[in-house]
């Protein structure tokens with residue numbers, strides 16, 4: 184099967200200023216691909232290149248095996264796009280706007296728009312200028328999905344959505360992927376995509392830092408252990424244990440990070456009087472932040 | 484009919500179009516009501532006869548400043564004064580708004596993420612511009628036919644049509660220019676400013692030409708020369724002049740999609 188997105192050495196400079204440089208990645212059909220990075224990393228640049236809204240300085244970019252420059256209309260007819268910086272026609276109502284989008288996509292009525300609006304509980308007949316940020320975002324989402332696209336290019340899709348709507352959105356993505364369609368999703372925050380994405384890429388300062396299956400990333404995750412002692416143990420009590428790092432100490436409360444086997448730590452803890460013990464798996468977010476930091480440490 | 488960029492743009496214009504019509508109606512009514520007091524006013528005729536020819540050319544239409552006659556009055560007041568101002572303002576605003584306006588508002592990003600080519604998008608916007616200016620022209624023409632009959636101006640319906648067509652072509656020329664500048668740069672204010680400046684410069688150049696012999700051939704580069712010199716209110720449409728205006732407009736209209744298709748769209 185051909186890749187849905189294939190980029191090789193993709194580079195975009197805005198005049199002298201760097202957008203992305205030498206980006207190579209492949210996105211397979213039916214996967215949710217999380218595209219993560221801090222502000223200004225080049226996420227929006229990459230997505231807008233796929234839609235031929237901006238033109239690459241160098242490199243190859245194919246979507247559905249089509250050249251995004253030469254066959255952009257064909258690419259766009261099969262893709263749905265939610266911009267990171269959403270601007271809608273303020274005077275129209277969502278219904279008028281969605282009808283316009285559907286018509287330009289060759290569909291009757293609102294396409295799937297009506298059903299999607301119902302799911303998102305979007306009011307279709309109030310002017311867009313009267314809508315809240317979250318409701319505008321819903322309009323943006325509905326227009327991206329209304330033609331059942333084979334590929335969804337979503338630039339920070341959950342910005343401004345409340346948790347309930349986010350849940351609806353997550354369900355929708357799962358259905359899309361179950362049908363073999365593909366999602367390319369940018370975000371700043373790993374926790375937002377970790378439950379959805381199959382693979383994530385981390386981009387920093389225009390270059391790919393890593394591409395990894397979420398499962399593999401999760402394996403790198405560590406466990407937080409918070410122990411409350413009757414008396415403060417000595418400073419170096421846990422320092423030399425394998426796979427253990429002491430993160431924080433608040434009087435008799437010690438916070439530790441544990442990687443690998445728990446046995447050495449348990450044995451060490453047993454030497455003191457432990458009043459309470461709490462442990463939970465660290466969020467991928469912590470892994471992510473560690474990677475971010477490693478990256479910037481490496482760069483400087 | 485299924486919506487397209489053209490029909491959507493026309494619907495959006497309807498609101499402002501009505502106001503342009505109200506403006507045209509008010510002006511035509513005002514001019515029509517003033518005309519009877521000038522008509523056959525001998526002292527006014529004598530006063531104007533004493534003006535130097537250059538001044539007559541500067542404010543008149545087709546080199547005439549015979550505002551006691553219907554054709555002279557309409558030529559001076561309507562077709563060389565507020566007509567070009569109103570029509571050029573409408574056309575330049577519409578042309579600059581077509582691409583650059585949407586781009587600055589940020590709505591172009593989503594529009595061009597849909598499966599329509601940039602060239603098609605631009606051509607539909609251009610078609611909307613043509614529709615708007617032609618519709619304004621038809622409104623002006625109808626009102627002038629009525630006013631001319633009521634106030635006894637004695638200008639033929641055909642010649643009013645001919646002059647309105649010339650005005651439409653002049654406005655479309657500058658409207659296409661504004662559209663092309665906006666499509667090339669994505670900057671609405673620049674498109675308006677540059678087109679309006681060029682329009683004023685072209686008008687001044689044409690008007691000053693009779694005053695200085697060295698300007699006499701320079702006037703040939705001014706679209707206003709082709710618009711005004713053949714006195715269409717008396718002699719009907721001059722085919723060559725109309726073609727020159729059309730040709731300049733078409734050049735702008737052809738350049739616009741080419742430059743637009745080549746560049747990056749900006750985010751607002």
Ligand SMILES: Nc1ncnc2c1ncn2[C@@H]1O[C@H](COP(=O)(O)OP(=O)(O)OP(=O)(O)O)[C@@H](O)[C@H]1O
Pocket residue numbers: 197200201202203220221222223224225226227228229267371749750
């Ligand atoms: N039109 C432009 N002109 C000049 N530089 C630009 C332009 N657009 C983006 N850039 C630069 O390209 C880089 C990548 O920007 P991009 O918008 O792709 O980042 P991003 O990852 O989407 O960031 P954010 O998370 O803030 O949305 C940034 O350094 C930015 O300054």
Ligand SMILES: [Mg+2]
Pocket residue numbers: 226227228267338
């Ligand atoms: Mg962005």
